[in-house]
Amino acid sequence: MNKGTPVILLLALAACSQEQPREIPAPSPAAQAIGEARDCLPLTQFSNTRIRDDRTIDFIGGAGNKVWRVTLPNRCNGLKSANTFTYETSLTQLCRQDIIYPLQQYGNNWQRGGGCGMGPFVPVKLAE
Template identity: 55%
Template structure:
């Protein structure tokens, strides 16, 4: 295969893994931790994401379960851009995986890459 074709295929595959505002549905703000954090979540169970700030992403799963991922370090521009991509050869997204912020500049441009943390199950706070 030619190098340009490989790059086009890689970009197409990466865009399938893009999480951003177009996919996001608002997760409730009144969430509290519910149980022990896990290392991985199943890719097929992720319905949407909500980037809360430069260190926090809520993964909204099928069945409305929410896993909050708090990155070990701040990821520049994640909170303002609110979109990222990831690549994995597994059927899971794990705390050892890396996300890359995507900038909207006429097209999508790659920004900083940052490591994920553990996935903390969350639930609505009781009133």
């Protein structure tokens, strides 16, 4: 082994260990919590959802006067680009331990993506 080998090895290791730049998601609209988080939300209490990013979903009740924000514990790949999701529940409510699935449309067909765990439902007031 010649004297130059350790330097080359160190440079190769340094190049491999450098952290790759990460994509920073656009921030969700600011929201202020206005109550305690709850584990479940009855299906009758929301009529619409707004997917903010791959980790944030706003569940909108009635005439839009109530909003519960769910921040998923992990990023849900494809959620924002799908802009819709499905879930299965045997209850009349959606709960934090439930799994949602982003739906991607391919022509006239819909395909369910990988499952993503929910989080608690936090009542919020959205910033203007």
